[in-house]
Amino acid sequence: xxxxxxxxxxxxxxxxxxxxxxxxxxxxxxxxxxxxxxxxxxxxxxxxxxxxxxxxxxxxxxxxxxxxxxxxxxxxxxxxxxxxxxxxxxxxxxxxxxxxxxxxxxxxxxxxxxxxxxxxxxxxxx
Amino acid sequence: xxxxxxxxxxxxxxxxxxxxxxxxxxxxxxxxxxxxxxxxxxxxxxxxxxxxxxxxxxxxxxxxxxxxxxxxxxxxxxxxxxxxxxxxxxxxxxxxxxxxxxxxxxxxxxxxxxxxxxxxxxxxxxxxxxxxxxxxxxxxxxxxxxxxxxxxxxxxxxxxxxxxxxxxxxxxxxxxxxxxxxxxxxxxxxxxxxxxxxxxxxxxxxxxxxxxxxxxxxxxxxxxxxxxxxxxxxxxxxxxxxxxxxxxxxxxxxxxxxxxxxxxxxxxxxxxxxxxxxxxxxxxxxxxxxxxxxxxxxxxxxxxxxxxxxxxxxxxxxxxxxxxxxxxxxxxxxxxxxxxxxxxx
Numbered sequence: 001x002x003x004x005x006x007x008x009x010x011x012x013x014x015x016x017x018x019x020x021x022x023x024x025x026x027x028x029x030x031x032x033x034x035x036x037x038x039x040x041x042x043x044x045x046x047x048x049x050x051x052x053x054x055x056x057x058x059x060x061x062x063x064x065x066x067x068x069x070x071x072x073x074x075x076x077x078x079x080x081x082x083x084x085x086x087x088x089x090x091x092x093x094x095x096x097x098x099x100x101x102x103x104x105x106x107x108x109x110x111x112x113x114x115x116x117x118x119x120x121x122x123x124x125x126x
Numbered sequence: 127x128x129x130x131x132x133x134x135x136x137x138x139x140x141x142x143x144x145x146x147x148x149x150x151x152x153x154x155x156x157x158x159x160x161x162x163x164x165x166x167x168x169x170x171x172x173x174x175x176x177x178x179x180x181x182x183x184x185x186x187x188x189x190x191x192x193x194x195x196x197x198x199x200x201x202x203x204x205x206x207x208x209x210x211x212x213x214x215x216x217x218x219x220x221x222x223x224x225x226x227x228x229x230x231x232x233x234x235x236x237x238x239x240x241x242x243x244x245x246x247x248x249x250x251x252x253x254x255x256x257x258x259x260x261x262x263x264x265x266x267x268x269x270x271x272x273x274x275x276x277x278x279x280x281x282x283x284x285x286x287x288x289x290x291x292x293x294x295x296x297x298x299x300x301x302x303x304x305x306x307x308x309x310x311x312x313x314x315x316x317x318x319x320x321x322x323x324x325x326x327x328x329x330x331x332x333x334x335x336x337x338x339x340x341x342x343x344x345x346x347x348x349x350x351x352x353x354x355x356x357x358x359x360x361x362x363x364x365x366x367x368x369x370x371x372x373x374x375x376x377x378x379x380x381x382x383x384x385x386x387x388x389x390x391x392x393x394x395x396x397x398x399x400x401x402x403x404x405x406x407x408x409x410x411x412x413x414x415x416x417x418x419x420x421x422x423x424x425x426x427x428x429x430x431x432x433x434x435x436x437x438x439x440x441x442x443x444x445x446x447x448x449x450x451x452x453x454x455x456x457x458x459x460x461x462x463x464x465x466x467x468x469x470x471x
Contacts (some may be wrong), residue, residue, distance in 0.1 A: 009302045010219075013175075024396045038394070042168040045390050091398055094391045097347030100164070101391075102138030104157075105384045111145045111155070121127045 013040050013071045024087055033061070033079035033085035042066070046074040053093050058083045152270075153376035154313075155343075155363040162316070165364040169314045172305065172383040173300065178209040178373045179233065179265055180305040182218075183294035186446045190287045198281055202293055205278055207233070207249050209373040210264035215297045227294055229259040233266030235293040242285035249289060251277025266295050269372035308379045314366030318343040322359055 015021060019039045027033040036043035038045065046064040054064035061079040139159060147154040157165055184199040191198070216223075221231035234257035241247040251268035252275060260266055270277040281289060301309035317324060318340040325331040342365045370376045 013299070014219075020397055021393045024398070025153075028379050029372055040388065044167050044175070045387075045394075047163040048167040048387075051161050055161075068309070087398055091395060094395045097164075098388050098395075099393050100140050100160070101384050101388050104143065105381055106158075106166075107141060107143045108145075108155070108377065108384075111143050112148065115145050115148050 007070070011040075012042075013110050022025050027077065027079075030079055031087065033077065036076045036078065036086075038076065038092060040072045041074060042072060043074075046076060048097065048105045049090070049093060050075060052097055053078060053089060056089055056093065059089055139176060142192060143351055148376065151372060151376065151382070152369045153365045154365070157366060160364070160373065162361050162364075165314070165316070165366075167387060168380075168383060169366070171311050172309060172312055172368065172379055173385050175386045176308045176374070176379055176382045177212050177297050177299050178306050179207040179212060179295050179297055180303070181205065181207070181293040182296040182298065183227070183237065184288075185292040186287050186439045187292070188290040189290055191281050191283055192287075193281055197324075198289070198291070201280055202237075202291075202305070202388050205254075205280070206371045206373045207270040207295055208269055209297075209308070210375075210378070211262050212265060212297055212374075214261040214264055216261075217298075218296045227296065231296065233257065233295040235262045235266060235268075235295060236291070237280070237293065238290050239283060240288040240290075241285050244285055245290050249280045249283060249285045251280060253280070254293070271372055308371065308382075309369055310371050310376045311367070311369045312367075313365070315342060315365040316361040316363060318346055319348055320362060321349050321356075323355070324361075335422055336348075353394040368470065383401075 016039075021040070022036055022038050025035045025037065027035050027041055039111060043066070046066070050062050050064050054057050058080050061076065061077065064074050064076040066074045076090075080086050080089050084092070130298065141160045141164070142158050142160075142457045144156040145153060145157060157168070179201075181202045184195075184202055186198070189195050189198065191200075206337050215233075216231040218224075218227050218231040221228060223230045236257070237249070237254050237256040239247070239249045239253055252270055254268050256266050256268075268277050283289065297308040320327065327337055345365075368376050368379060370379055374382070
């Protein structure tokens with residue numbers, strides 16, 4: 001067996017044996033707040049969730065940190081006004097983002113097909 | 127901005143796209159009604175997490191060229207391979223048909239070249255022979271776009287030198303190695319007049335004079351003379367320039383990127399909704415690739431308890447890939463609308 005200190009890059013996106021993608025830890029220092037730990041994710045997901053959560057009127061705080069740059073992991077802290085739990089807020093956020101992405105996909109397809117029909121002969125060739 | 131109901135209303139309309147230019151290898155578009163974080167996620171995911179095919183293993187039988195085996199292997203890895211409908215290909219590490227690699231999760235390409243003439247011979251990507259045993263009819267073909275149909279140069283051989291090798295191409299993402307990148311570059315620009323002052327332009331005398339305006343500058347109103355700085359302003363329009371390396375069509379790259387983000391979110395939803403029950407051992411039986419649960423047949427492992435219904439339909443929609451038009455996304459039209467009765471609570 002070769003022993004190496006080279007980083008295994010699939011560790012950036014493959015969950016380990018007993019790892020969960022995401023779990024919640026209650027933050028007891030403040031009311032209605034939780035810290036969600038995401039494994040094998042990076043700023044791609046973190047910043048999108050953070051920004052989208054802030055659009056929810058029930059959210060008082062949302063922010064994330066990457067505890068160490070060499071580990072593919074981030075912690076998202078959410079505090080709500082008490083109307084919804086942080087977990088519900090995060091779930092709503094995820095669902096709304098999935099819907100948004102579906103809209104984006106549809107819009108893009110529509111535009112692209114339109115483009116192909118209009119300018120197919122001139123611009124579609126290699 | 128205030129949190130008024132109006133803001134939420136515009137949000138409900140969702141992102142909008144305007145394509146300004148497109149060809150077989152690139153697409154330029156303007157994305158609006160989204161925030162910076164969302165646009166940046168699209169950019170990042172396209173660059174790093176859209177799966178493609180690339181040569182990953184090389185078995186060298188004979189190499190009498192001047193280049194070392196590793197050197198040639200590296201060059202082979204960087205050759206773009208057609209990745210149309212890569213969803214048909216399983217990740218080798220998840221493949222349940224084999225221990226190492228097989229026709230379900232890899233494409234074999236062989237190269238046999240020998241220089242017999244007196245002139246230096248060039249070995250091109252077109253000289254790679256693609257094995258017919260492969261998941262679909264496109265996957266693994268070297269991308270050849272030059273008018274002579276040669277493809278990229280792999281090596282040069284002198285008289286008597288020979289190259290005989292077998293390459294195994296696998297599916298992967300650029301986060302693991304850049305050879306799996308579907309794009310050479312993604313242009314990403316917003317606020318061409320720098321009204322938001324996100325950029326601190328370096329200048330000698332006058333920034334406006336020394337920095338030529340971007341081509342998108344004419345698409346937006348220039349700042350008014352003496353206009354006060356708007357502290358509440360946020361970027362609204364994002365100009366993307368997606369440049370494919372040829373293994374995927376530009377629209378496929380974007381659709382795949384969107385799908386990858388949706389899968390990430392679905393994994394989070396799944397974990398948060400049925401989390402706690404069963405424990406880690408029941409939910410996970412080992413490391414897996416990011417989109418494994420989406421690939422229809424591969425979803426047989428214990429991954430999906432409780433989330434089966436949405437993913438079941440997703441697998442049907444997702445397998446036909448990005449070619450489809452209309453409202454059918456990998457998640458169906460309203461993935462979370464009908465959750466009340468069926469399954470995940």
